Amino acid sequence: MPVPESPESAEARGAYSLEIEEGIATLYRASKARAKSLLARFDPDLPMAGYLVLRYVMAHEPVRAGGISVALDMDKSAVSRQISMLRESGLLLSQPDPDDGRASLLISSDSAKTALESFRADLKSDYQRILESWDTDEIHTFAALLAKFNARF
16 A cells, blocks of 8 residues: 655655756757757758658658558548648659558658768767766666656657
């Protein structure tokens, strides 16, 4: 049987919850701004939704457009608009589906792959800079706690 929390403990947890919320909000704003600047490597006009579609294709290629809609929980018309823009930008290519001649599969272009490598290298460099004063155990603990936190969402 769990032991009930003392009022001081409940109050402290509430205060920590507010600190965590503020920290997450700060991290979200900073991450969004950084991602926006890095997305310009793919295409200066690439919206975040387009990047999400592109990343999904790159992680699962070749893929059908319908699979993207389901996996990303996005409206089919929104995915279709993003795919059109990504094709026009030269970031996505279509190829015939060998299992169904009426369908096509999406794959990423070489320029998309090059931009993603550059994007990842800069993100890795950013994280290394941020974490350079942390020891390995702190980094491991942070990663584990972050994974535990995100698993509850």
